Amino acid sequence: MAPPITALITGVGGQDGGYLAERLLADGVEVHALALPGDPPVAGVHTHHGDVADVTGTRALLLDLAPHEIYNLAAVSSVARSWEEPDLVARVNGLAAVGLLESAYQLQERTGRAVRFVQASSAEIFGQPDRSPQDESTPVRPVNPYGAAKAYAHLMVGVYRQRGLPATALILYNHESPRRPIQFVTRKITAGVAAIAAGTETTLRLGNLAAARDWGWAPDVVEAMVLAARADGARDYVVATGESHSVEEFVATAFRCVGIDDWTPYVEVDAALFRPVDAAALCGDSARIRDDLGWAPTVGFEELVRRMVEADRL
Structure with missing residues (x-):
């Protein structure tokens, strides 16, 4: 053997x-x-x-x-x-x-x-x-x-x-996933939205809402x-997934998961949280790994956000 x-x-x-x-x-x-x-x-x-x-x-x-x-x-x-x-x-x-x-x-x-x-x-x-x-x-x-x-x-x-x-x-x-540490913006968002939905928090403080990333599972x-x-x-x-979404889109999607359509009263933009230099909108073309190895993402953006929010609501 x-x-x-x-x-x-x-x-x-x-x-x-x-x-x-x-x-x-x-x-x-x-x-x-x-x-x-x-x-x-x-x-x-x-x-x-x-x-x-x-x-x-x-x-x-x-x-x-x-x-x-x-x-x-x-x-x-x-x-x-x-x-x-x-x-x-x-x-x-x-x-x-x-x-x-x-x-x-x-x-x-x-x-x-x-x-x-x-x-x-x-x-x-x-x-x-x-x-x-x-x-x-x-x-x-x-x-x-x-x-x-x-x-x-x-x-x-x-x-x-x-x-x-x-x-x-x-x-x-x-x-991302529910295992993402809280200091990352995605988990900060989903944990914050879950807390707002539970009534334990009233405000989510974030940096650059326009920053866009290609978020996968x-x-x-x-x-x-x-x-x-x-x-x-x-x-x-x-x-990569080949789709780019802004932090603002992530926030809006997370709030929709808890039944809140107008999220603006709950979010405060803090200039102190902006990075000195931020990468541009990043979006990846994964054609090579799809063609060579048959890889493909299985979880889309909205489902990813939903899974993270639901995990933080438990």
Whole structure:
């Protein structure tokens, strides 16, 4: 009997990491995770505490575990925080990813078998794109420290792929679920709307309502990760719905879910919550991954918002 496929996930404590672990376990994969101390355990996952920015320690762990698949989801995921701690974001989102790529390459050289590597890239690498929707050929020109760090890791995936490592960067557009932490605007909206509907809050304070994003369903994005890891070839893919919606649309949809059509009395725009520089309206063209791997989103915008609101009303 062949030994089970093993996988290593970094960032298992985040929204995507939890869904990915569950998805892999359902396939019978032996799942290991690098997690920060204090991260809640995931049932069925072998947890190893450490910091992805500790390249030496992480490399020793990776070479010891010798996984067949590596999913690097670890990141400082807040664009706003990247303006406050750009050096930290550069280490975690950029340098640590390159350390993992080198570790995967060393493992592949040592074992003589392919080590599949999936990097969670971001639409923020495009910054102010010259076209809409964006695809894999859109120029990389980030406008914030988060995007710049992600861009470095994204480009290094291509470098290691040229060396023979089957590595893919998935250019992920915004993707949400009830597991999204409260500091993210989408969850802030749905939790705030649920509280207003329950009568425990009267006001929802937000920043730029005109900002527009391509919002997908997090488990759909996780499915793209697994498909990419197991594809015959390795190449980069945009993972997106192809629809762009503004924060204002998200707000209006969330309020409609609780029977409130006129949401304006409940929302206060706070200039202090605006970002120093915000990416333009981002919308992705996922034709390549649809054609190559048969991936497609399964949850539309309004259903996504409804699921989040209903979860926050429980």
